[in-house]
Amino acid sequence: MKKIYNPTQDSWETILQRPQSSSTEEIEETIKTIFTDVQQKGDQAITKYTRLFDGSNLNDYRVSQNEIEIAVNDVSEPLKKAIQLAKKNIETFHQAQLTKSEVIETQKGVVCWQEKRPIEKVGLYIPGGTAPLFSTVLMLVIPAKLAGCKEIVLCTPPNEQGKVASAILYAAHVCGVTTILKVGGIQAIAGLTFGTKQIPRVYKIFGPGNVYVTAAKQYATKFNVAIDMPAGPSELLVFADNTADASFVASDLLSQAEHGSDSQVILVTTSSKLIDLVEKEIENQINLLPRKAIAIKAIENSKLILVENNKEAMHLINLYAPEHFIVISEDEDFFIHNIQNAGSVFIGHYTPESAGDYASGTNHTLPTNGYAKQYSGVNLDSFMKNISFQKISEGGIQNIGKTIEIMAEAEGLQAHKNAVTLRLRSLKLKANGK
Missing domain, CATH: 3.40.50.1980 (Nitrogenase molybdenum iron protein domain)
Structure with missing residues (x-):
């Protein structure tokens, strides 16, 4: 995995690019x-x-x-x-x-x-x-x-x-x-x-x-x-601070890397020591995987990124808009409250992404490729x-009729105005006993 230390904000877009496949x-x-x-x-x-x-x-x-x-x-x-x-x-x-x-x-x-x-x-x-x-x-x-x-x-x-x-x-x-x-x-x-x-x-x-x-x-x-x-290839971003277990983090990264050679996994951390530990754990764990060849290719697309503080990490994560986002931090509430763009969020040491893939109950069909900025994952x-309904009484059309007429006329839609005018006229005649 490529290691990146304290990247400047103007380089984030380039650093966070997804891998490209066929033309x-x-x-x-x-x-x-x-x-x-x-x-x-x-x-x-x-x-x-x-x-x-x-x-x-x-x-x-x-x-x-x-x-x-x-x-x-x-x-x-x-x-x-x-x-x-x-x-x-x-x-x-x-x-x-x-x-x-x-x-x-x-x-x-x-x-x-x-x-x-x-x-x-x-x-x-x-x-x-x-x-x-x-x-x-x-x-x-x-x-x-x-x-x-x-x-x-x-x-x-x-x-x-x-x-x-x-x-x-x-x-x-x-x-x-x-x-x-x-x-x-x-x-x-x-x-x-x-x-x-x-x-x-x-x-x-x-x-x-x-x-x-x-x-x-x-x-x-x-x-x-x-x-x-x-959607695009599967992806995972982990934020972890120095309280994280490097073996857990590495296992989470590899769990997504084995999906496909075009998958991407990213670690964002405030601890340079954790980067080295996770890198070693990945080297150890990847050799035991039946889908090792696939995971190795995905790891080539992946990154270990060091940032200065949680606030900077949060800005970078929202820019990336990950499909899966794991938070392992002493200040997990900061990330929970400030995450804007993510498909699904996994919180704490004992919440692996694979729980959401299989059995926790949440849906695993999620937006990838940055689409978490504007799309939700699959849900009910x-x-x-949604079909909207409305019913307007005689009194109701009298209450809003003039407003509709004025707006329709201002837009130059006379038939829209007439649909109200005829009704108001009918009610006026009815009120006068004609």
Whole structure:
């Protein structure tokens, strides 16, 4: 990891740059080609790209009931219990986000309120590949179910044998998903965008993925499909002072580094001694990891940064806007109260980021690449819409009618004014008994 000591503020933007992967132009051309193919040829194109990218020759992408039963039997009892416990905590946390509608009388006779409605059709993308993320099934399906989404379509890439990881199928089964499709990559996002005979069209697409999936989701928005958020590779920033355990800090940094070679992890600290200790711990711990090669590449993108004080650290962290932010500090309240830009915050010596990834209850689908400055992570509201309602009585329209007429006329919208004028005139005639 690159060590940076007391950088000047004018260098922060450069220091905090995310790693770059494939060229945007190359990715966009690939996405356009696949989207056009799927739009025009449907399942035929899905089959073609599944064979090309996943090495699997499938004509029917739907996961059968028999496959689910095999997966249920295949998952070990300890893992089943772990998934069930995580499911309970995630349900508890997201259930608490349900809110009641409140009716407001903005002026006498003018009543307004909001009601939430579920997004009817949602698509959930679950990465397979080198790390099948069955935990993401819980993070997306549970709030979708609690929100009341009528159609939940889960897409996940198959292996060369046309199979899906048993843990993914088990998690989907315990969460009650019935439409599971063995389709991954750009072609899955295109299928959910346009719909095919086998893949239902959806209104909003959720879930993490590689750089191609992420870019495909953003491209899908051109076709009247919403997405959870723009995203990039996974990232973690740790602030730790001299009270921190270097082995804990190193383990947290490596937990994100093993996600992918384009992941980025950063330590910000006020202790130069801690930098040296963490660096040594990383060297020791990384050699024990099965995904060592991936972690090593990610570490090359990562940094150990020394700053003078907590206030400077806080400014730098808010500028970076990390997906995951761990605070290990004697003055943790300072960071809790002053963090403005972060996807999820983990506080104290015994709160590893992996707790949020799996079982504490919070959602792990979070904004990356600096988008925490303007986006929230996935939550119950991500699967819902707010519809506003209003009802105005005779007295109410008389109370605000003149205001509406004046404003409409000032904007040159005479029909808007007339819609009020006719009503006020009618009430005047009624009052005069005509």
